[in-house]
Amino acid sequence: MKRCWVCGMGVAIVLALLCFGSAAVVAETLVLGTWGGAYETLFKEEIIPLFEAEFNCTVIVDVGSSTARIAKIAAQVNDQQIDVAMETAEALLAGIQQGVLEPLDPTLIPNLADVDPKFRDPFTKEDGVYGSAVSWTAAGILWRPDLVPFEITSWKDLWHRALEGKIALQQWPNVGAISDLIFSAHTYGGDQHNIEPGFEAYKALMPNVHHFFEISSQAPAEVMSGEVWVTVTIAGRGIPYLDEGLRITIPEEGTTYSLQGICIGKNTKHYDLACKFVNFMLSPEIQQIWSCGLHYPPSNPLTELDDECQSQMVETPEVMESLWYMDFEYISQMKEEWTERFNREVNK
Amino acid sequence: MGRSKGVRVLVLVLPILFVTLALFVAPLGYTFLTTFYYHPPGAIMEPILTTENYSKFLFDSYYWRVVGNTLMIGGVTTLITLLIGYPLAYQLARRPFLKTAQLVLLISPLLVNVVIRTYGWKVLLSDVGIINRALMAMGLTDSPIRLVNSIIGVFIALAHVLLPFMVLSISSVLEGIDESVIEAAHMLGASRIKAFLRVVLPLSLPGVIAGSVFVFVRSAGSFMVPALMGGGRVRTIPTLMYQYMSHLLNWPFGAVLAFFMTFLLVLIVLAFSSTAMRRQTRVEADEP
Numbered sequence: 001m002k003r004c005w006v007c008g009m010g011v012a013i014v015l016a017l018l019c020f021g022s023a024a025v026v027a028e029t030l031v032l033g034t035w036g037g038a039y040e041t042l043f044k045e046e047i048i049p050l051f052e053a054e055f056n057c058t059v060i061v062d063v064g065s066s067t068a069r070i071a072k073i074a075a076q077v078n079d080q081q082i083d084v085a086m087e088t089a090e091a092l093l094a095g096i097q098q099g100v101l102e103p104l105d106p107t108l109i110p111n112l113a114d115v116d117p118k119f120r121d122p123f124t125k126e127d128g129v130y131g132s133a134v135s136w137t138a139a140g141i142l143w144r145p146d147l148v149p150f151e152i153t154s155w156k157d158l159w160h161r162a163l164e165g166k167i168a169l170q171q172w173p174n175v176g177a178i179s180d181l182i183f184s185a186h187t188y189g190g191d192q193h194n195i196e197p198g199f200e201a202y203k204a205l206m207p208n209v210h211h212f213f214e215i216s217s218q219a220p221a222e223v224m225s226g227e228v229w230v231t232v233t234i235a236g237r238g239i240p241y242l243d244e245g246l247r248i249t250i251p252e253e254g255t256t257y258s259l260q261g262i263c264i265g266k267n268t269k270h271y272d273l274a275c276k277f278v279n280f281m282l283s284p285e286i287q288q289i290w291s292c293g294l295h296y297p298p299s300n301p302l303t304e305l306d307d308e309c310q311s312q313m314v315e316t317p318e319v320m321e322s323l324w325y326m327d328f329e330y331i332s333q334m335k336e337e338w339t340e341r342f343n344r345e346v347n348k
Numbered sequence: 349m350g351r352s353k354g355v356r357v358l359v360l361v362l363p364i365l366f367v368t369l370a371l372f373v374a375p376l377g378y379t380f381l382t383t384f385y386y387h388p389p390g391a392i393m394e395p396i397l398t399t400e401n402y403s404k405f406l407f408d409s410y411y412w413r414v415v416g417n418t419l420m421i422g423g424v425t426t427l428i429t430l431l432i433g434y435p436l437a438y439q440l441a442r443r444p445f446l447k448t449a450q451l452v453l454l455i456s457p458l459l460v461n462v463v464i465r466t467y468g469w470k471v472l473l474s475d476v477g478i479i480n481r482a483l484m485a486m487g488l489t490d491s492p493i494r495l496v497n498s499i500i501g502v503f504i505a506l507a508h509v510l511l512p513f514m515v516l517s518i519s520s521v522l523e524g525i526d527e528s529v530i531e532a533a534h535m536l537g538a539s540r541i542k543a544f545l546r547v548v549l550p551l552s553l554p555g556v557i558a559g560s561v562f563v564f565v566r567s568a569g570s571f572m573v574p575a576l577m578g579g580g581r582v583r584t585i586p587t588l589m590y591q592y593m594s595h596l597l598n599w600p601f602g603a604v605l606a607f608f609m610t611f612l613l614v615l616i617v618l619a620f621s622s623t624a625m626r627r628q629t630r631v632e633a634d635e636p
Binding site for chain 2: 065067068070071074093094097098171172173174210211212213214225226227329332333334335336337339343344347
């Protein structure tokens with residue numbers, strides 16, 4: 001009797017090991033580093049379930065900021081924990097420079113060839129492509145027409161005396177702050193490679209600046225509360241507030257843009273699956289979900305967006321034509337110097 | 349017997365020694381090493397030894413201004429909590445009224461996460477917040493007073509959260525003062541004010557010093573409050589460290605700032621402690 005019981009237990013254990021063992025072989029786990037808020041929600045509720053179903057795997061989300069994530073990837077390079085990472089252009093370029101990202105295999109990521117070169121070439125080096133933009137966003141002016149005593153149509157309007165102490169800008173050295181410096185340069189005769197006019201104009205703008213905000217999602221809320229009347233941030237951030245009276249202006253003279261990039265951590269243990277995820281994110285079907293969910297234009301021009309989705313985007317084809325060329329590599333190199341100048345000369 | 353006791357002690361101490369070495373000393377040592385690494389523009393760091401990071405910090409007046417700002421925030425916050433906290437501590441120790449309720453109210457800020465608490469202050473103190481609206485409704489000001497996104501907001505938020513530490517440090521010492529000492533002073537002709545100034549206050553100094561050290565170190569080393577309440581205009585060593593480490597990925601220079609901040613705070617704590625010890629030695633020498 002005892003021998004039968006023991007034999008039975010042994011068989012059960014072996015069967016269990018076989019079942020779980022085989023399941024473990026099939027269910028690979030991918031760690032995706034991304035931003036929180038709307039990005040995290042979109043990934044968890046819509047994109048990741050589709051990927052997990054198609055590729056029979058598990059995707060774990062690790063939330064944080066771009067630069068903190070690149071720092072993690074660099075720190076863990078000998079035992080990489082982050083397989084795929086969403087990054088801003090500057091952070092992605094810092095990762096390339098530091099040598100902590102894997103080149104993307106074009107045979108595993110065929111959708112990479114369809115990406116608009118403007119959104120892929122910044123991350124292309126001699127030995128390969130290290131990342132790609134998934135989407136892009138234009139900078140815009142978000143403002144309250146019921147509070148501002150004139151129509152804002154140009155970047156130059158931000159220097160109007162009527163806006164003294166009424167503007168919120170993004171804190172240095174976030175992407176938005178660099179964008180503010182560059183639009184200041186363009187407005188007063190310079191550009192990203194001739195930044196001196198930008199610093200002079202930026203200093204002249206300071207009496208109109210009420211405070212600096214840390215994250216871009218704060219900005220429209222502060223305008224709607226009346227704390228400030230005007231802010232400059234990702235134009236699409238204002239879309240949820242249009243019905244409440246907020247206006248979004250992307251000046252016709254041009255604007256800066258930022259990229260939402262994707263890359264693969266060096267020495268990832270799941271390189272093939274990571275490439276499949278990148279390919280998945282660049283596919284027209286997922287680009288549509290991403291773009292319509294966040295109101296960000298896709299980087300893959302083959303993506304079809306329905307009328308409702310397009311009506312929720314402020315980055316029209318005209319806006320795309322007016323974008324100022326952004327030399328992200330140069331900006332990445334100059335970021336620290338510009339930040340230190342801001343600390344010393346502007347934010348004394 | 350002695351040797352076996354030594355071995356037993358060693359065995360007991362080894363786990364904590366290992367944890368301290370592996371999780372504290374080793375990372376600290378590596379961080380110190382990184383202060384000598386080279387930071388290439390647009391990247392993080394390369395293991396090329398250089399003293400550039402130290403030169404950059406020591407010979408640039410901007411960073412000394414930030415150090416000054418950091419110490420000023422620590423000093424002013426300490427003064428505010430002392431001025432508010434001492435009377436409260438005295439009342440709790442010598443003339444308690446609803447003591448438990450007061451203590452609960454006092455420590456309740458500590459039960460709330462620092463980010464939530466600070467955002468609460470941002471809402472209350474903003475230009476369109478309830479404080480400014482009340483001041484304008486009462487006719488005390490025509491336009492909002494800049495309470496948040498300024499150094500004033502930083503002081504308010506820091507004092508709010510650090511006040512309990514000052515009060516509890518002082519009240520615990522005040523409770524230990526023998527009532528007969530104060531009675532003796534009165535019997536010898538001292539007025540209430542004189543008895544307080546010549547007897548109670550000197551005896552409460554250990555609590556004042558302990559509370560001041562704690563508040564100073566916590567406020568000077570605070571990152572979240574200056575970052576959220578300062579509106580990007582209040583620059584301290586911790587916020588600068590965050591800027592270099594997390595945003596600019598200049599880990600070597602961020603590490604220099606971290607070590608300097610630690611060194612400075614240790615010096616200040618030692619100075620306070622030495623003052624307290626010298627005072628204690630004098631008191632003991634005066635005893636019959």
